[in-house]
Amino acid sequence: MNYIIEIEKLNKWFDDFHVLKNINLKIKEGEIVVICGPSGSGKSTLIRCINYLEQFQQGTVTVDGIILKDDVKKIKELRKHVTMIFQHFNLFPHLSILENLTLAPTYVKGVSKTQATKTAMKYLKRVNIAEQAHKYPNQLSGGQQQRVAIARGLCKDPKIMLFDEPTSALDPEMINEVLDVMIELAKEKKTMVCVTHEMGFAKKVADRVIFMDQGQIIEENTPKEFFENPQSDRLKQFLEQIITD
Amino acid sequence: MAIYEIEQSQKSPTNTKGPIKWVLDNLVATPTHVIFSFLILGLLYITIPPFITWAIIDANFIGTTKASCTGDGACWVFIIHKMDFFIYGFYPESEIYRINWVFGLSIIFLLLFKYTGKTFKAKIALFSLFPIIAYFLITGGSFGLVEVPTDKWGGLMLTLIISSIGIVVAMPVGIILAFGRQSKLPIIKSFSIVYIEFVRGVPLITILFMGSVILPMFFPEGMTFDKLLRVLIVVTLFQAAYVAEVIRGGLQAIPKGQYEAADSEGLSYWQKMLIIILPQVIKVSIPNLVGNAIGLFKDTTLVLIIGLFDLLTMVGLTSIDSHWTGFATEGYVFVGFIFLIFCSGLSRYSKVLEDRLNTENR
Numbered sequence: 001m002n003y004i005i006e007i008e009k010l011n012k013w014f015d016d017f018h019v020l021k022n023i024n025l026k027i028k029e030g031e032i033v034v035i036c037g038p039s040g041s042g043k044s045t046l047i048r049c050i051n052y053l054e055q056f057q058q059g060t061v062t063v064d065g066i067i068l069k070d071d072v073k074k075i076k077e078l079r080k081h082v083t084m085i086f087q088h089f090n091l092f093p094h095l096s097i098l099e100n101l102t103l104a105p106t107y108v109k110g111v112s113k114t115q116a117t118k119t120a121m122k123y124l125k126r127v128n129i130a131e132q133a134h135k136y137p138n139q140l141s142g143g144q145q146q147r148v149a150i151a152r153g154l155c156k157d158p159k160i161m162l163f164d165e166p167t168s169a170l171d172p173e174m175i176n177e178v179l180d181v182m183i184e185l186a187k188e189k190k191t192m193v194c195v196t197h198e199m200g201f202a203k204k205v206a207d208r209v210i211f212m213d214q215g216q217i218i219e220e221n222t223p224k225e226f227f228e229n230p231q232s233d234r235l236k237q238f239l240e241q242i243i244t245d
Numbered sequence: 246m247a248i249y250e251i252e253q254s255q256k257s258p259t260n261t262k263g264p265i266k267w268v269l270d271n272l273v274a275t276p277t278h279v280i281f282s283f284l285i286l287g288l289l290y291i292t293i294p295p296f297i298t299w300a301i302i303d304a305n306f307i308g309t310t311k312a313s314c315t316g317d318g319a320c321w322v323f324i325i326h327k328m329d330f331f332i333y334g335f336y337p338e339s340e341i342y343r344i345n346w347v348f349g350l351s352i353i354f355l356l357l358f359k360y361t362g363k364t365f366k367a368k369i370a371l372f373s374l375f376p377i378i379a380y381f382l383i384t385g386g387s388f389g390l391v392e393v394p395t396d397k398w399g400g401l402m403l404t405l406i407i408s409s410i411g412i413v414v415a416m417p418v419g420i421i422l423a424f425g426r427q428s429k430l431p432i433i434k435s436f437s438i439v440y441i442e443f444v445r446g447v448p449l450i451t452i453l454f455m456g457s458v459i460l461p462m463f464f465p466e467g468m469t470f471d472k473l474l475r476v477l478i479v480v481t482l483f484q485a486a487y488v489a490e491v492i493r494g495g496l497q498a499i500p501k502g503q504y505e506a507a508d509s510e511g512l513s514y515w516q517k518m519l520i521i522i523l524p525q526v527i528k529v530s531i532p533n534l535v536g537n538a539i540g541l542f543k544d545t546t547l548v549l550i551i552g553l554f555d556l557l558t559m560v561g562l563t564s565i566d567s568h569w570t571g572f573a574t575e576g577y578v579f580v581g582f583i584f585l586i587f588c589s590g591l592s593r594y595s596k597v598l599e600d601r602l603n604t605e606n607r
């Protein structure tokens with residue numbers, strides 16, 4: 001079977017704190033995986049290991065055939081194909097929206113400025129924000145900023161998109177505009193790994209939902225089974241909690 | 246169940262203006278206010294009118310010798326007469342036009358710099374071209390210009406040369422030191438820390454002294470090193486440590502997410518630092534950087550101890566001229582005024598820059 005992400009026996013510590021415990025996870029090309037779990041369970045840490053924002057002490061992570069280790073060239077190659085969308089958008093505030101989008105293609109991939117601008121405008125249109133191309137990030141609402149961040153990620157035509165709670169810093173009325181964009185992306189069958197508590201999103205588009213607690217994967221299943229027929233007590237508890245929220 | 250009408254906004258009741266209201270609010274609002282207002286206004290009353298009488302009303306402006314100064318007030322004739330010394334030091338009179346060219350060019354370049362907008366390459370070209378032209382004009386010795394050795398340089402011109410070179414060159418050096426201090430490599434990190442802390446722990450005057458008196462002792466016999474060049478190196482390295490500290494503070498103000506986004510976009514370390522981090526750091530650091538620049542500008546007066554004739558030193562030198570004894574006060578007031586103009590100009594500029602960056606990016 002062809003896996004685009006293969007995580008084997010991954011262990012990570014922050015000093016003495018064992019934050020990821022023996023994680024095994026294989027993700028197929030085109031698969032859409034949602035990760036959920038209580039705060040502090042290690043979801044962000046896990047997803048950040050996939051694009052090597054976090055280093056780890058034990059185990060192997062193979063992404064698109066690249067075995068991740070401390071090697072600038074390999075990591076650079078990896079990041080050409082993997083993009084990450086953050087909770088707090090992390091747009092570059094001193095650059096215009098358009099510059100935010102054309103930066104990596106021109107500097108990292110050596111695409112010409114005109115070509116990069118064309119691509120950028122294409123994706124800005126896709127996330128319905130083309131009119132704002134010449135504004136600065138701080139002039140946009142949170143939802144708009146997150147859509148720009150997604151467009152920025154798309155500009156490098158990534159094979160894998162990682163999302164770390166992309167909607168949890170947003171006001172409620174803006175969550176849907178971002179989720180809509182993500183649902184559109186999911187239809188294209190790009191590989192997506194998404195940490196989120198938006199269960200509606202998970203039910204709608206996920207191929208698989210993973211529940212993490214205390215640094216471990218506790219349960220994984222198809223969305224239907226995951227929500228309708230949870231096995232472990234911890235997952236049952238967790239689902240009860242987010243439903244009553 | 247209740248429904249309320251949306252109300253019209255009303256004018257704030259405290260928003261009335263007028264001079265009497267201003268005095269009531271700002272000068273005599275509380276008993277402590279009253280006392281301080283009284284003390285400060287009193288102090289101004291005692292000092293300002295006599296100063297104006299001395300500096301303007303009773304002062305002499307016209308004439309050519311000491312004899313023209315008859316009034317009780319300041320003798321500005323002295324300043325006017327010695328103006329060339331104050332501005333150019335001992336630079337030969339026949340060559341002074343070269344310095345004026347440099348002053349003129351600096352204004353032209355500044356304007357060009359301003360109006361090249363966002364074309365980065367043009368700015369860099371301008372920025373590198375000016376020092377080269379200025380160097381050849383001031384030192385001479387080529388293009389048919391008479392050479393003027395650095396021991397003839399002095400006055401305001403020298404002050405400006407030392408401080409501008411110090412301020413400008415210290416920027417990149419300080420930035421590299423600040424990055425070094427964050428480095429994961431222990432050697433680079435500890436070198437940066439030791440350097441920064443050492444320099445900041447020693448007064449400039451000591452380092453100047455070390456640089457010009459003690460260092461040459463270690464040079465091989467017969468090897469000389471231009472005094473001004475030594476001062477420039479010392480001042481730059483001194484200022485760099487302070488710039489590094491300011492930049493470090495700015496670096497701490499940048500959220501971790503900016504580094505992570507730059508990494509995840511695939512930028513290299515230097516691309517990340519120069520394109521993403523540094524512009525944001527400089528923006529938040531402008532007030533402190535300008536503060537340091539002002540500090541250095543004033544500190545250049547210390548070069549007097551190793552025998553360079555900066556603006557302040559010129560007062561001492563001109564006022565012992567036997568034809569013009571007794572006018573040191575005018576000299577110091579004049580020099581103080583020059584310093585005030587440059588420093589407050591810098592300070593205003595930093596405010597403008599800050600406001601502009603704020604409206605652009607916010």
Ligand SMILES: Nc1ncnc2c1ncn2[C@@H]1O[C@H](COP(=O)(O)OP(=O)(O)OP(=O)(O)O)[C@@H](O)[C@H]1O
Binds near residue numbers: 037046
């Ligand atoms: N840089 C770090 N240094 C030390 N401990 C850390 C660091 N980053 C995270 N941790 C700890 O590791 C644990 C897992 O953090 P992580 O951010 O992965 O959790 P999470 O599941 O994403 O939680 P949340 O839902 O709150 O985002 C937490 O207990 C956190 O305090």
Ligand SMILES: [Mg+2]
Binds near residue numbers: 165
């Ligand atoms: Mg998290």
